[in-house]
Amino acid sequence: MARDLGERNREWFARYKDDVKKEGKPFFPRAMLHDTIMGLVTILVMIGLAVVWYYDADGTEPGILGPWYTEPAEPGTTDFIPRPDWYFYFLFYLLRIFEWPETVFIATVGIPTVALVLLLGLPFYDRRPERRPSRRPVAMVAAVLTVVSMGVLTWKGATATEALGSELIELVPEWAEEQGFADDEQAVAGADLFAVSGCLNCHTYLGQGSANLGAPDLSAVGRTNDAAYFVQYLANPAQFGNTVMGSYSYLGQENLEALGAFLEASKGGG
Amino acid sequence: MAKVKTRRQLAVETAVLAPLDWIDERTGAVRGTKWFLFRNVPRDISWAQTLGFATLIAFAAQALTGAILAMYYKPSSEIDPTTGKPIAYASIEHITSELTLGWLVRGMHRWGASVFVILLFLHMGRVFLFGAYKYPRELQWITGVLLLVTGMLMGFTGYLLPWDQTAYWATVVGINLNGTAPFAGPWLAQFLAGGPEIGADTLAKWYALHMLLIPGAVIALIGVHLYLVTRLGVVSPPWSKEQAGRIRGEAPAPEGAREGLVRGSGGGD
Incomplete structure (x- = not known):
């Protein structure tokens, strides 16, 4: 030099x-x-x-x-699909890409932190005095890729719809086979209810559903407690210290027992 | 005809200038204003370089409409026994449909947030394209990135305040996302929620963040950002033939390009 x-x-x-x-x-x-x-x-x-x-x-x-x-904020409702303002859609959609609980922090913390460090450090690793875009091919390609990926993520976030109950119910035979409760009519009925009642708006189950609300994965919840416990829990989650989840007692005792049987039969498959 | 000032004109001038001189002698405010206003900028600057000022205006509009909204908004999630609705929600209803021009103030604040965020990104894109973050404007870039982050945080915290379903559930998700961070996550989520449940304490806390803490940070950062742009000036568009700082004699001079670098062979950034 x-x-x-x-x-x-x-x-x-x-x-x-x-x-x-x-x-x-x-x-x-x-x-x-x-x-x-x-x-x-x-x-x-x-x-x-x-x-x-x-x-x-x-x-x-x-x-x-x-x-x-x-409508006014109602912590008890369960059928409301959370949506941030549009300029957070790109972050919101990252969550759908990294939907497994173990990888969620990549989307929520990992990628944004790396992006922010790269952005803050730009003048320190790009030290060449050259300013003409035609002579900065790497910078220009990086910029185009950034804009395109943010655009795509924003668009996907804007058009994304939560999986519908009618789609999830198709998965019940698959769940029954994997968890081995196909012969248990009550558990299958419970699984149908589970699929259509919006449980997967907050919970995940065998890779389905949304972890956005931080509710636990239920794939192996049957290892922790029995059906009677789950029936009580569903009827009044607050009694168990859970103030986020609303009560499902409106489903009626028969339905709650079916859900309880389903949850008890959910031992993680394999 | 030569201009001769009458005694009267002189007296008026003195009356106007004397207080300014008095202030300037003690604060330097007049010299500072002159320093800001009466400076030169490159003659070839483009319209794209007005985006920064537009962003500033958008923020000023947010500050003004926000101050007006704060006069009528009530940050309480308590249920009003007469209406059966949360007080915060009812105050937003009141602002939107009863207060004279309240809808305009709230509408401008709500949509101004989007305009502000878009302008932040456009302004950053312009600076990137022009390579204006390079020497000696590195700190200018860093304060700009911090303004982008704090600006987005304004949007994040303001979203909860109407206390409707959209606001509530988006915020539940947002707080849980913060909770996934390693180490600090659970603490951060607990702090943001203000307790085990998102409720009265959350709303008051977010109101304070949205109204006091984050805007304070934004205003301080804008101050530094503006000081630096005045001190360091703005660049010419990099493709301009008559750009400030060009090397004379060797037309379209690659300013400071490395010796021996074959033209068009890249080098990259």
Whole structure:
């Protein structure tokens, strides 16, 4: 290397300051006028969105930009599908890729942390003074890949729908075979209920369902307790110190017993 | 005709300037403002370089609409016995459908959050494309990335406040996600939830984070960011033929490119 990087950098910046002083244009008012126009456009866009949102919706009736608000928060409900604001969809969708409980932290902590460190450190590992995009092929390819992957994740997150009960019920024979309760009619009935009652919105079972809410995997829950315990638990989770899960006593005793039999028969398969 | 100032004009000028001089002598505020306003920028800067200012305006609009909302919003998850609805939810209903122009203020704040986040990303993309994060603007870039993170945190914490189903369940998920972090995870989740259950304490805590702590951090970071942009200036578009700092004599000069590097052979970043 002919000359030290720091020295070349300082020479360039001295030249830059000289040029700006001699041939630059004043920030005020010329450059600031452009800034002000852009600022006004920003405000107008915000007003425009507010107007469309307000006049197209009515209370909880959604318009093109969604409702004014949904129903009041109700911790007891179980059928509400959680959705963050759209600019978190890319993180949200990562969770579907790393859905196994052991890998969830890759999506929630691992990838975001690596991305943040790479972003913060950019000026320190990309030290070449070259600024022209045509001469920075690695940077440009990395940028395009980042934009495309974030775009795809956001899009997938926006269009993702939770697995429907009607799809999950198709899996019951598979579960029955793997867990070995195919001959137990009561357990199979319980499995059907389990599939259609929204349990998998919070729990996971043999790789199905959503771990987003932090509820435990139930694939091998039958090793921990018996049916009678599960029936009591389902009827009143709060009694067992679980204040997140709502009561399922509305299903009725017969259904609860079927669910209990199913859960007891769930010993992890294999 | 030469301009001759009358005694009256001189008196007016003195009356206006004297207080400014008084302030400047003690604070340097006038010199500081002049330093900020009356500086040169490269003559070839582009419209893409107004995105940073637009982001600032979006934040200012969020601060203003947010302050107005705070005057009417009640951060309480208690059920109001007369309406049977949570107080926070009822106050959002009141702001949206009863307060004069409340819908506009809330709508601008709600959608302004999206506009702000989009502008943050666009501004960052422009800086990346222009290579403007390179020497000597490394700290400028770092404060910018921290502003992106704190800006997203504003969105995350503000989302809970309407206390509707969307808000509640998105936040339950968000808190549980924080809980998956190694070591600090459970502690973080416990802190964010403010107890074993997401309820009254959570709402008050998130309100404080959204209204005081995070905006304070954002404003401080913006201050540093603006100081640095004034001190270091903005770059010319890298493809400009008349860019500030170009090497004279050897047209489209690869500024500071390595000697002996064959043109187009990459080198990469």
